[in-house]
Amino acid sequence: MSRSSGMVGYELTHSIALGSYFVAVPSNEEISFILEILNHIVSPALDKLEALLPTASSWDGIARNDFCRYVGVAPFRGFRITKQAWYRYLHIARSAWQGLPTLCKEPPKSVAEPGLNMNSEVERLVVKTIDVQAGFALTDPAEWRHQMAYSQRLRLGRVLHGAALALKQEHEGEDHIDAVMSVVKGIDTYLLDYALSRGDFDNLQKSYVTARESVSTRLFMYDIPLTRPYRLNRAWTRQKENSRLVHLKRALVYHSGRVYMHALYRRRSELDNHLIRDLLDLSLSPYTRVRRCGVLPSHQ
Numbered sequence: 001m002s003r004s005s006g007m008v009g010y011e012l013t014h015s016i017a018l019g020s021y022f023v024a025v026p027s028n029e030e031i032s033f034i035l036e037i038l039n040h041i042v043s044p045a046l047d048k049l050e051a052l053l054p055t056a057s058s059w060d061g062i063a064r065n066d067f068c069r070y071v072g073v074a075p076f077r078g079f080r081i082t083k084q085a086w087y088r089y090l091h092i093a094r095s096a097w098q099g100l101p102t103l104c105k106e107p108p109k110s111v112a113e114p115g116l117n118m119n120s121e122v123e124r125l126v127v128k129t130i131d132v133q134a135g136f137a138l139t140d141p142a143e144w145r146h147q148m149a150y151s152q153r154l155r156l157g158r159v160l161h162g163a164a165l166a167l168k169q170e171h172e173g174e175d176h177i178d179a180v181m182s183v184v185k186g187i188d189t190y191l192l193d194y195a196l197s198r199g200d201f202d203n204l205q206k207s208y209v210t211a212r213e214s215v216s217t218r219l220f221m222y223d224i225p226l227t228r229p230y231r232l233n234r235a236w237t238r239q240k241e242n243s244r245l246v247h248l249k250r251a252l253v254y255h256s257g258r259v260y261m262h263a264l265y266r267r268r269s270e271l272d273n274h275l276i277r278d279l280l281d282l283s284l285s286p287y288t289r290v291r292r293c294g295v296l297p298s299h300q
Contacts, residue, residue, distance in 0.1 A: 025135070026137045031137055031138070031145060034100065034103065034137075034149075035145060035148060035149065037096065038096065038148075038149065038152045039148075039152075041092060041096070042092060042093050042096045042152065042156075043152065043155075045089045045090075045092040045093055046089075046093055046155060046156065046159050048089050049089050049090060049093075049159050049163065050159060050162070052089075053159075053162050053163055053166045054166075056166040056167060056169070056176075090163075090182045090183070090186055091182070093156050093159075093186065094182075094185060094186045094189045097153065097156060097189055097190070097193060098189055098193050101193050101194055101195055101196065101259075102134070102135060102136050102137065102195065102259060103136070103137050103138060103149055104136065104137065104138040104139075104146050104149040104150050104153070105136040105138065105139045105146075105262065106150075106194070106262075106266070107141040107146075107150065109267045109268075109269040110269060110270070111267045111268065111269065112268075112269065112270040112273060113268070113270075113273055114126070127265045128265055128267075129261065129262055129264060129265045129266060129267075130261045130262075130264070130265075131262075132258050132261050132262075133258065134195070134255070134258040134259040134261065134262055135255065135258075135259065136262075153190070154271065156186070156190055157190045157271045157272075157275060158271065160183055160186045160187050160190060160275065160278075161271065161274045161275055161278060163179075163183045163186075164183050164187070164275075164278035164281075164282065165278070167179055167180050167183060168278070168281055168282070177287055177289055177290060180282060180285070180287075180290050180293075181289065181290065181293050183278075183282075184279065184282060184290075184293045185293075187275050187278065187279060190275065191272065191275060191276075194262070194263060194266075195259050195260060195261075195262040195263035196256055196259040196260045196262075196263055197263065198260070198263075200256075201256055201257070201260045204249075204252060204253050204256050205253055207249060208246070208249040208250055208252070208253045211233055211245055211246050211249050212233060212242065212246050212249075212250075213233075214233045214234065233245065233246055
């Protein structure tokens with residue numbers, strides 16, 4: 001009797017029990033592993049990019065491939081670069097930061113151009129980011145790990161700005177289109193892949209609403225028992241109990257809303273302004289592919 005009553009109790013409170021374990025906080029070992037990737041894989045790739053930029057006016061097919069196509073970077077052999085595996089320099093840096101939107105929280109920035117109308121606006125009335133706890137792995141600007149990660153991110157932005165300047169010179173030609181588009185995608189990653197974008201947040205909300213309002217009417221058509229695990233949320237339109245999937249999606253939407261708060265009202269540093277101007281200049285390129293890539297809605 002005690003075993004059966006215990007099972008019944010767990011069936012009634014399984015969502016609470018699952019929620020107590022549904023908290024993913026990166027450990028110190030995981031953060032150290034990410035920093036090793038940034039230092040021993042991403043940083044050498046940026047070194048190669050910086051070495052190629054001064055000779056952009058005289059690039060041949062091999063140099064362009066080194067910049068935007070193939071490069072020899074290495075499996076782990078003492079964390080040194082060899083010529084055995086083929087990757088992409090810029091693709092490595094861009095892919096690394098695309099997967100780290102909540103690694104480190106941005107510290108207060110030095111705003112070079114506030115963009116205020118001095119006749120009617122003051123600095124203290126500018127809306128600022130709502131600083132809520134959103135699960136960032138590194139939040140203390142005085143910590144050496146935060147400084148290391150944030151310096152790597154700033155270095156990516158400086159390399160992208162230098163690449164945009166090098167490729168906007170008069171020697172820009174049709175052969176440089178692939179390199180320019182790689183730079184534009186890298187700028188997109190640097191400016192927008194922080195916290196959570198509006199499009200991703202809207203998609204999560206739509207997914208939650210769809211799961212909550214779904215009714216398993218099709219299961220009645222095929223006479224499938226509703227006790228099967230693949231049924232949808234509700235068996236009839238007025239059912240008030242929700243399945244575990246709906247609770248998980250609801251928790252994900254609430255957490256994503258807190259992360260999205262950090263993407264709103266971000267201040268622009270001098271480097272951010274340089275990159276935005278680079279996008280504006282590239283959107284005026286004589287080549288259609290470059291113009292189309294430079295004025296994507298995600299850049300607005």
